[in-house]
Amino acid sequence: MAKKSNERMKRHDVDEKQTWDLTALFETKSDWEKELKAVKGDLPEVTKYKGKLGDSAGELLECLEAKEKLLERFNLVSMYANLRQSVDHTDPERQKDAAISADVQSKVNSELSFVETEIIKLPDGKINQFLEEEPGLDPFKKYLSDLQDRKPHALGEETEETLAALGSLFSSPYNVYSRGKLSDMQFDSFIDDEGNEIPLSFALYSGKYVASPSAAVRRNSYESFNKTLNHYKHTFAATYATQVNQEVAMARLRNYDSVTDMLLDDQQVTREMYDNQLDIIQEELAPHMRRYANLKKRVLGLDKMTNADLKAPLDPDYKIETSYDEAAETVQEALEIMGPEYSKMIKTALSERWVDYADNVGKSTGAFCSSPYGTHPYVLMTWPDTMRGAFTLAHELGHAGHFYLAGKNQRMTNTRPSRYFIEAPSTMNEMLLGNYLLSNTKDKRKRRWVILQLLGTYYHNFVTHLLEGELQRRVYKLAEEGEPLTASLLSKLKLEVLENFWGDSVEMDEGAGLTWMHQPHYYMGLYPYTYSAGLTVSTLVSQRILDEGEPAVEQWLDVLRAGGTLKPLDLIKKAGVDMSKPEQIREAVAYVGKLITELEESFVE
Structure with a gap:
């Protein structure tokens, strides 16, 4: 008779150390419920500007600031409900809270949709006039410009409000x-x-x-x-x-x-x-x-x-036994090249339970980072008992570092760049971890192992997601x-x-x-291909960091601090890469080819 291994743990049995601490969002669920109610009650603080956004630059500024403040608060409310559900989708209470939050989000989106609709309808030149009259609007300049660009595709005010109200239904699939x-x-x-x-589970497989x-x-x-x-x-x-x-x-x-x-x-x-x-x-x-x-x-x-063998380890007898704590320390050391501010953030993230790495029934598969504005990011992953997990951890901390810096240097409206760029900071950390490990070993077999980890990153982004x-x-x-x-x-x-x-x-x-x-x-729309765009950028910029050191690091950190203040092509050019040129993609692909060639040579006696 076959022997049966232990069943997967329920969420309530997981060691607290392996879970994240959501008290930075709300101390208690009761506090969350109060704020959820308060956000709904404070909607009139924004809607009172309805029909007035073309009256004056001052009215427009007051409305945008009120809307931003309300969304900052609701973002924490929504994040709390979604993060709680993400670690246990089997819990009816968490399901209910997430559904309540989604309904409120639809209401908020519907009630506030007039802001963008009215801005889009403003006559050509009106926005520039308001910007000249009111310096306080300057932080909203790109946001206002982007809305004007949407003019050819905007619908009527009632239609936009209706579509916003149906937001939770659009996310139903x-x-x-x-x-x-x-x-x-x-x-x-x-x-x-x-x-x-x-x-067997999705996460375990x-x-x-x-x-x-x-x-x-x-x-x-x-x-x-x-x-x-x-x-x-x-x-x-x-x-x-x-x-x-x-x-x-x-x-x-x-x-x-x-x-x-x-x-x-x-x-x-x-x-x-x-x-x-x-x-x-x-x-x-x-x-x-x-x-x-x-x-x-x-x-x-x-x-x-x-197809079942594509991720088989190429050197299965060579293992680096690594616990989560050991891997976290390695990641921390590898990212010290990013300077003191970034390194301090990484240390805090790993020591103050920003990361949930337990395996339990009902937990979301894969890994992600959520970065609520006004507090710190949260990382979800399931620790796989392999060093590959260190690359996943570094990846998600790349997202965390990005939005931590953007949040410190930009107001909420300007923190999010185009999705096209989103995976560059995350894969950058994987490149830096791989380079760190390669530079710290002369052992031929360990070098081969590190190359395999880097190829795992390219497989994930240049193959799976592509x-x-x-x-x-x-x-x-x-x-x-x-x-x-x-x-x-x-x-x-x-x-x-x-x-x-x-x-x-x-x-x-x-x-x-x-x-x-x-x-x-x-x-999630056209998300998958953007992983390859991000890795193309991080491949090229990480090589610049290796070659040039601190100047390239500072240039990259400035890109992260810029948040969403630039369009993706311009943002990436600040890092020294022009994604309008096919040659940049070919250069990144050629680097993968070099890694595989070195791997082949390592097996030649």
């Missing part, structure tokens, strides 16, 4: 996906190569078993994982189709040529920049990654290279042509994307086609 994935899905255990019965040194564990967990996904594919396809069709309808309503144009407009990114990321990386990285897959097959002695982006590009095109988005079609498209990229170096099966069900990014 994501909520349904998350609830199904994290609350309802139950995976069968699987048998490892020693006959043990091993429990993606964070641990997919990279197991045991082919039996990888393939058996993969089979069990896909068996459960297969049971949910039609529901999830309908959920995703709802998301896409809603976006397509909105693009037509706002008079965009396509849903892609609408989503890119929000990011302030050109179609050429978007297509360059998808086309150049797929075309030029594929040969390198096929070499990588063939190397794994040969070195590991696999009968065949399957190919998600390619699927999105195809899905939006078909949806606009009226093609029904069924589970069969989505699986077929995903399989084609994977096969085109990997060629005959990897044998794909039906389970590979189900990887469109793995990630929530499809419910």
Whole structure:
């Protein structure tokens, strides 16, 4: 009879040390409930300006400041509810609180939608006149300019208010996906190569078993994982189709040529920049990654290279035993190159429970960083018992450092840059961690291990997320042509994307086609491809930091401090990189090729 391992812990059984401390947001849930009620009650402090924003520069400034202050408060309210739910989606009370918060958010958005609608309707030249009359409006200059740019796609005031009121319904596909994935899905255990019965979850599969040194564990967990996904594919396809069709309808309503144009407009990114990321990386990285897959097959002695084996450790006998605390210390040391202010923030984050790294039933999979304005960021991850987790930790602390600095140097309106840039500060920290580890070892085998970790970063951003982006590009095109988005079609498209990229170096099966069900990014607009844009930037800038030292670091920190005060192309140029040039992408891809070449040479006796 197979031996059964311990069940996963419930949230209330988790060691407090492994959880985050939300008291920086609210001391008690009662305090949260009071503020939730107070925010709703204070809405008239903003709505009293309705119909008056064109009267004077002073009225406009007062309204913008009142709105910003109210949103700062509600941001904390919303964040508290969402963070509490993210660590236990099975708890009915947390579900209820998150739903209440979402409803209030719809009310807030609806009540305040008049601000942007009225600003957009102002006559050409009025904003410039107000800016000249009232210096206090200067911090809102980019925000006001961006709103004016949206004039061709704005709808009537009543329509905008109605759409804002429906905000919680527009987020329903994501909520349904998350609830199904994290609350309802139950995976069968699987048998490892020693006959043990091993429990399986989304988090355990993606964070641990997919990279197991045991082919039996990888393939058996993969089979069990896909068996459960297969049971949910039609529901999830309908959920995703709802998301896409809603976006397509909105693009037509706002008079965009396509849903892609609408989503890119929000990011302030050109179609050429978007297509360059998808086309150049797929075309030029594929040969390198096929070499990588063939190397794994040969070195590991696999009968065949399957989708289940792509994350297999290439040197499974070489292990660096690392606890969370040890990894956190390594990350802290690696990021000291960023200077005293940044280093102090990292130390505080790791010592004062900004990070929730426990594994428990109902916890969100993957990792993220939430950065509420006015307090400190919060990082969620599940510690995988491997050094790979150090790169995930460094990544999320990159987001934390970004918004910590932006929040200290900008008002809330100006903290968020385009999503196109968002993944640059996070992947920068992964590059710095990898470079730190490489510079601190002369051991050939350890150097190989570090290269493998860096390749893990490139795999995640230049392969996994990029190919998600390619699927999105195809899905939006078909949806606009009226093609029904069924589970069969989505699986077929995903399989084609994977096969085109990997060629005959990897044998794909039906389970590979189900990887469109793995990630929530499809419910976040054109998010997946931006991971590759961010990593392109961080690859090039991290090399500058290695070559130039402190001047390049200070230049990068200035970019982080700038928050959302610049459009992405201009922001990235401040760091010395021009993303309008395809050569920059090719340079980053070539760096990956060099890493794989060094890896191949390390296995030559």
